[in-house]
Amino acid sequence: MQPPDKGFCERLASKIGYRVCTKILHPKKALHHHLSVADGKYSKKMMTEEVCRASVGLHANNDPSERNFGIFSDSFQHCRGMGIGEATALGTTRDNDDFGCGASDLVTGKRSKAERDGAVIEAVDIGLFHEMPRELTDTLIVTSKRHAKESQRRFTASLDKQAAESEKKMKTLRGKKLTAAQGTLIDAMYLKQEYNSPCCWLAEKQAFEELEKLRYKKDRMAAVKEQILMRYLGLGWVEAHHPWSKKGHGSYSAAELFDHFVTVVLPLADTHKVPDEPPLKLPGLPTNLKRLGTRAQDCVDLAKELGSQERKFRLDALRKRDRLEENGFGDQLSEMQQLICSVEKLRSAGFKIDKLFEYKDGDENVLQWCQGTVKKLVREKENSYMIVEVEWNSDCLGEGDPITTKEKLSQSQWNLDRFINGGGERICIIKSLKSLIFYLKNDAAIEKKKK
Numbered sequence: 095m096q097p098p099d100k101g102f103c104e105r106l107a108s109k110i111g112y113r114v115c116t117k118i119l120h121p122k123k124a125l126h127h128h129l130s131v132a133d134g135k136y137s138k139k140m141m142t143e144e145v146c147r148a149s150v151g152l153h154a155n156n157d158p159s160e161r162n163f164g165i166f167s168d169s170f171q172h173c174r175g176m177g178i179g180e181a182t183a184l185g186t187t188r189d190n191d192d193f194g195c196g197a198s199d200l201v202t203g204k205r206s207k208a209e210r211d212g213a214v215i216e217a218v219d220i221g222l223f224h225e226m227p228r229e230l231t232d233t234l235i236v237t238s239k240r241h242a243k244e245s246q247r248r249f250t251a252s253l254d255k256q257a258a259e260s261e262k263k264m265k266t267l268r269g270k271k272l273t274a275a276q277g278t279l280i281d282a283m284y285l286k287q288e289y290n291s292p293c294c295w296l297a298e299k300q301a302f303e304e305l306e307k308l309r310y311k312k313d314r315m316a317a318v319k320e321q322i323l324m325r326y327l328g329l330g331w332v333e334a335h336h337p338w339s340k341k342g343h344g345s346y347s348a349a350e351l352f353d354h355f356v357t358v359v360l361p362l363a364d365t366h367k368v369p370d371e372p373p374l375k376l377p378g379l380p381t382n383l384k385r386l387g388t389r390a391q392d393c394v395d396l397a398k399e400l401g402s403q404e405r406k407f408r409l410d411a412l413r414k415r416d417r418l419e420e421n422g423f424g425d426q427l428s429e430m431q432q433l434i435c436s437v438e439k440l441r442s443a444g445f446k447i448d449k450l451f452e453y454k455d456g457d458e459n460v461l462q463w464c465q466g467t468v469k470k471l472v473r474e475k476e477n478s479y480m481i482v483e484v485e486w487n488s489d490c491l492g493e494g495d496p497i498t499t500k501e502k503l504s505q506s507q508w509n510l511d512r513f514i515n516g517g518g519e520r521i522c523i524i525k526s527l528k529s530l531i532f533y534l535k536n537d538a539a540i541e542k543k544k545k
Contacts, residue, residue, distance in 0.1 A: 180249070194221035271377040272407075278327075279411045280418075282372035285328030288320070289368070295321050296363070298356055305352060314348040318355055325359050330373030331366050334359045374404060441471050447484070449501060464490035472500055479504040 118125050119132050126132050130139035138146065168185075187193070196219070223231060288294055295301040301321070308314045325334035336354045339345040445468040452459055466486040473481040480503045491497065 180245075190222070192221045193223045194219075195224055196220045268377055275374070275376055276407070276411050276414065279372065279374055279408070280415050282327045282374075283411065283415060285320075285324045286369075286372040287328075289324045289328050293320075294324060295355075295360075298360060301352075301356060301360070311348060315351070318348055318351045321355055322351065322359055325362060328372055329366070329369060331359075331362050333362055333366075371408065374408065376404065376407065441474075441480075443468060443470055447503075449484070449503075466490070469498065 117123065119129065120126060127134040127136045130137040133139065141149075223234075295304055305314060305317065308317060319338070322334055322336060325331045336351060336358075337346070338351075446465065447468060448463045448465055451462055451464055453462065454460070464486060466484040469483045469485050471480060471482055481500055482503060483498060484501050485498050486495075
């Protein structure tokens with residue numbers, strides 16, 4: 095989804111505000127007489143100080159005239175501490191005019207059309223409360239006063255329970271948002287590492303060459319999307335965003351996305367700085383809203399709390415990623431590999447590789463990646479396999495293992511994480527993880543210093 099245009103939103107709000115103000119200030123509108131800015135005859139600006147004092151506490155809305163639902167809203171808002179059930183009962187009582195004493199009959203003034211036509215107008219009945227005997231009404235009043243404090247305590251307890259449930263719901267919702275943010279951060283970590291690895295296309299010529307090596311349409315589409323996501327999610331460059339599909343257009347093709355990558359995404363490296371860490375957006379207060387007046391202290395405290403939690407949140411995400419990889423979900427080194435086997439580099443001596451081997455550990459078969467250096471090319475079959483001489487690192491050798499062996503490297507088994515027909519191979523890029531190891535050690539030192 096494309097980020098909203100702030101200029102458009104401001105222009106839209108300005109036009110809507112202008113139209114609203116024009117309407118309510120129109121002399122033919124009843125509201126016009128109640129606005130001080132329009133010098134309305136019923137506005138506060140035109141009232142005397144005596145009238146202003148006399149009007150304190152009076153209703154400033156028309157809720158009671160909106161029948162039962164409006165009366166309920168008015169009761170619930172003005173009778174603080176009242177429960178929903180009691181507010182409903184009071185609203186119904188007011189709607190039925192149970193306490194009415196027929197005072198409207200005493201109001202004189204302009205007659206209705208029915209009165210002018212000579213129709214007989216029925217007198218307004220008094221409310222049910224005033225039809226009861228005096229002894230019963232006095233008893234109701236005394237009983238109400240006697241139970242007032244108990245009712246207030248019950249109302250308060252009801253409101254506290256409601257507030258607690260609301261807070262519990264908000265915490266649950268925030269927990270879901272944090273879980274989603276953690277998953278997004280883990281994905282961004284992988285993409286950030288990929289940007290600093292052999293699988294990243296950094297120049298236009300390299301991008302064309304790598305795309306030409308991919309034979310199938312689905313592989314080209316996946317590769318181009320991955321390159322865009324490296325910049326958009328891994329580095330936080332929002333200008334790199336491009337939708338995968340659009341209403342009226344349908345799904346974008348690999349060629350269209352690749353054109354966006356070459357013309358828009360690649361030039362961003364000249365104007366944007368590569369961040370030290372992938373972007374993180376924790377759920378909190380919106381930052382793009384205009385503010386009027388002094389910022390509330392609760393907002394200030396929440397901003398500080400989110401800032402202190404960010405580092406811990408990143409560490410928790412790193413630990414969760416490690417646990418997932420231990421259980422077989424995800425592999426940093428696998429994600430950082432080139433999509434196609436680097437045949438040119440394998441032909442030259444000194445190229446470092448990883449190769450997957452299977453060995454026995456008791457009754458179990460165990461897979462292990464071993465690192466070594468290609469010394470020379472022995473034989474090659476084009477677009478199929480290469481036989482090379484590899485010198486293995488000392489930490490990968492067991493007792494009696496030869497230091498140098500001849501290995502068959504098949505292009506179809508490039509970057510496999512399972513053992514098939516002799517295993518798989520990939521570029522040895524363990525050194526690329528040094529920054530991550532330092533990052534973990536540095537944060538561990540910070541936490542130890544705090545304690």
